[in-house]
Amino acid sequence: HLQLQELGPGLVKPSETLSLTCTVSGDFINNRGNCWDWVRQPPGEGLEWIATICFTGNTYYNPSLKSRISISVDTSKNHFSLRLYSVTAADTAVYFCAKRIPFGDYFDPWGQGTLVTVSS
Amino acid sequence: QSVLTQPPSVSAAPGQKVTISCSGSSSNIGKKNVSWYQQFPRTAPKLLIYENDKRPSGIPDRFSGSKSGTSATLGITGLQTGDEAGYYCGTWDISLNGVVFGGGTKLTVL
Numbered sequence: 001h002l003q004l005q006e007l008g009p010g011l012v013k014p015s016e017t018l019s020l021t022c023t024v025s026g027d028f029i030n031n032r033g034n035c036w037d038w039v040r041q042p043p044g045e046g047l048e049w050i051a052t053i054c055f056t057g058n059t060y061y062n063p064s065l066k067s068r069i070s071i072s073v074d075t076s077k078n079h080f081s082l083r084l085y086s087v088t089a090a091d092t093a094v095y096f097c098a099k100r101i102p103f104g105d106y107f108d109p110w111g112q113g114t115l116v117t118v119s120s
Numbered sequence: 121q122s123v124l125t126q127p128p129s130v131s132a133a134p135g136q137k138v139t140i141s142c143s144g145s146s147s148n149i150g151k152k153n154v155s156w157y158q159q160f161p162r163t164a165p166k167l168l169i170y171e172n173d174k175r176p177s178g179i180p181d182r183f184s185g186s187k188s189g190t191s192a193t194l195g196i197t198g199l200q201t202g203d204e205a206g207y208y209c210g211t212w213d214i215s216l217n218g219v220v221f222g223g224g225t226k227l228t229v230l
Contacts, residue, residue, distance in 0.1 A: 037219070046122060046221060046222070046223045047165065047208055047210070047221040048221070049218055049219035049220065049221060052218075060218050061218070062218055063216055063217075096165070100219070101170075104153050104155070104170050104171045105152055105210075105211055105212040105219070106153070106155035106167060106171070106210070107157070107165070107167065107210070108170070108176065109167075110165055111164065112164050113164050
């Protein structure tokens with residue numbers, strides 16, 4: 001039974017770097033056919049895709065965030081991570097990690113999400 | 121401004137049918153599969169429909185999906201109060217080289 005669990009700091013100061021980790025259980029993160037994504041949702045707003053990293057090592061980033069983000073995988077810990085640099089209040093959101101099936105382009109399952117607030 | 125366009129809200133009475141549209145372009149829906157997600161307040165989205173019209177195990181057949189050209193539609197029949205939630209469509213955009221979502225539709229079951 002595949003499960004994803006996000007871990008984040010809760011509160012980040014403006015201009016600092018946000019680091020998030022998603023631990024995967026029930027599947028190997030480097031299994032063929034797997035992609036792993038981050039999606040966020042500002043309070044009261046819709047979903048915004050952030051980035052993906054696939055079993056091939058390929059990465060794709062939201063063009064609007066590309067200059068400030070980095071996604072990586074740690075196969076020894078079976079988790080993947082996101083770094084968002086130079087955060088502002090506009091980055092306040094619930095951050096979800098999810099497994100994406102690249103051929104069908106759908107997300108399943110999702111982590112429960114972690115709220116990150118950017119404030120001094 | 122979302123790349124995919126959904127109505128902000130729809131409503132219908134219990135037992136009735138509702139459809140939610142998702143409009144895109146030739147760089148996304150026109151060439152890629154569409155998925156739909158259901159999201160209750162303060163919870164994670166849940167996959168409802170994948171590859172345009174397929175239902176994951178455990179999703180009732182009251183939920184259906186279809187795609188035509190650059191648009192997709194989610195249908196829900198036999199509406200229940202428990203269906204009140206936000207619904208999002210999503211797909212890959214080959215021009216942006218990334219995932220795009222609709223702005224979401226809030227379903228109210230009157």
